[in-house]
Amino acid sequence: MTTIKLYNTKTRKKEVFTPLKADDVRMYVCGPTVYDRAHIGNARPVIAFDVLYRLLQHVYGKDHVTYARNFTDVDDKINARAAETGRSIREITDETIGWYLEDMGALGNLEPDHAPRATEYIPEMITMIEGLIDAGHAYAAEGHVLFAVESYKNYGSLSGRSVDDMIAGARVEVAPYKRNPMDFVLWKPSDAATPGWESPWGYGRPGWHIECSAMSDALFGKRFDIHGGGLDLAFPHHENEKAQSCACGSEDDFAQVWMHNEMLQVEGKKMSKSLGNFFSVRELIDQGYPGEVIRFVYLSTHYRKPMDWTDKKAKEAEATLRKWYAQAAQAVDNAKPNQTVLDALADDLNTAGALAEMHQLSHADDVASLRWGLSVLGLLNGEIPDWASDRDPLLGTLEAKMTVLRSKAMETKDFAEVDALKSALTEAGVSVRMSKEGVSLEPAVGFDASKLEGLV
Numbered sequence: 001m002t003t004i005k006l007y008n009t010k011t012r013k014k015e016v017f018t019p020l021k022a023d024d025v026r027m028y029v030c031g032p033t034v035y036d037r038a039h040i041g042n043a044r045p046v047i048a049f050d051v052l053y054r055l056l057q058h059v060y061g062k063d064h065v066t067y068a069r070n071f072t073d074v075d076d077k078i079n080a081r082a083a084e085t086g087r088s089i090r091e092i093t094d095e096t097i098g099w100y101l102e103d104m105g106a107l108g109n110l111e112p113d114h115a116p117r118a119t120e121y122i123p124e125m126i127t128m129i130e131g132l133i134d135a136g137h138a139y140a141a142e143g144h145v146l147f148a149v150e151s152y153k154n155y156g157s158l159s160g161r162s163v164d165d166m167i168a169g170a171r172v173e174v175a176p177y178k179r180n181p182m183d184f185v186l187w188k189p190s191d192a193a194t195p196g197w198e199s200p201w202g203y204g205r206p207g208w209h210i211e212c213s214a215m216s217d218a219l220f221g222k223r224f225d226i227h228g229g230g231l232d233l234a235f236p237h238h239e240n241e242k243a244q245s246c247a248c249g250s251e252d253d254f255a256q257v258w259m260h261n262e263m264l265q266v267e268g269k270k271m272s273k274s275l276g277n278f279f280s281v282r283e284l285i286d287q288g289y290p291g292e293v294i295r296f297v298y299l300s301t302h303y304r305k306p307m308d309w310t311d312k313k314a315k316e317a318e319a320t321l322r323k324w325y326a327q328a329a330q331a332v333d334n335a336k337p338n339q340t341v342l343d344a345l346a347d348d349l350n351t352a353g354a355l356a357e358m359h360q361l362s363h364a365d366d367v368a369s370l371r372w373g374l375s376v377l378g379l380l381n382g383e384i385p386d387w388a389s390d391r392d393p394l395l396g397t398l399e400a401k402m403t404v405l406r407s408k409a410m411e412t413k414d415f416a417e418v419d420a421l422k423s424a425l426t427e428a429g430v431s432v433r434m435s436k437e438g439v440s441l442e443p444a445v446g447f448d449a450s451k452l453e454g455l456v
Helices: 043-060 076-085 089-106 118-134 163-169 208-220 231-250 281-286 291-299 311-331 339-346 351-363 367-376 394-412 416-427
Strands: 005-008 013-016 025-029 065-069 138-141 144-147 184-189 204-206 224-230 255-261 264-266 307-309 430-435 438-443
Touching (some): 043 065, 043 224, 043 255, 043 339, 118 138, 118 208, 144 231, 184 208, 184 231, 208 224, 224 231, 281 291, 291 351, 307 311, 311 367, 351 367, 394 416
Parallel strands (some): 025 065, 025 224
Antiparallel strands (some): 005 013
């Protein structure tokens, strides 16, 4: 069996992954707060953990791996959106969940086995909070219930911070009912205009952190294998989640492995609405970027490294995928696992390394292994996508013309005509690649076939 190694945030090192039960591998990933379209940063954990899900299924069998990813559908941002629009909270969350599933599906992601909504687990949250109070880990104050961080000796072990450092470096809500500034909310009161449920502490709603603890406990029990999410969740969300779950009886073994993906930039800058580089996944798709191309760009960077989305990377990805799909189409019924690709993925999800191996398979024209690699990476879920197989016939004619011009230029050392044609092709949205093997022209993002006729 393939040995999988994963970087564990809790231990700060890469470790051999050994599931609690090889026939029951369980993974929980924190999902979105559903009040608006998913932006391209939201897609990074989905893609990273989708690849891990596929890898685990390959190694342990599809029937032995369970993946849960939640929806936070009770939150102040959702309440604000309802107040702004005059729409009901349920209408907003139902619509947003539909958008999310559609957009993540367009990027080639499988749907998880469980997609719990926080509002469906309120009784479980109340029961968990009652248990924390009874055990001396939480206290009620002025309609709130708070977790007492000093009651859990290992608080800070996930993020590697001391409580004093966290108080000094974090924005904490100052409130007279808190015993310690770092104590965090498990339950808070609601007014008549805010969603709420009856509880032993009055009409109110849960704090954010308790949601995942209650849902993972209901689905997976006190202990499970992998907990994942974006690096921005490591503190305070996952730190708090770990503390309350362990205080409820999981000791310090709530999740065996904690995994976090790094953040995303756009053209070298932090994504920000003020910079005009804040895009939703749907906006990129509507601009003409195929979902498989978007996914390829994400996979080109290791999940634990900062990722930079650029148009140049997207164009290169599209040209590569067109070539690979053309080769893979020759192996419709003959896909076969490739050990080099598998070994790269098993080494802490080294998707960039896996793609490098795929380039070698393409060069060797190993179409069966190439097709399997595309599938395990989520770049091919069935048939070759239409956009990749729809090649304008004029490109073949222009390839031949460029080949003749290039051959002539190699003799005369005058590349003016080659450069002029290459420039015109690039302007028409064509990716031009020239190597010792020959000339390759492929449509890229922004391809405009109408500009080709005057070039023949």
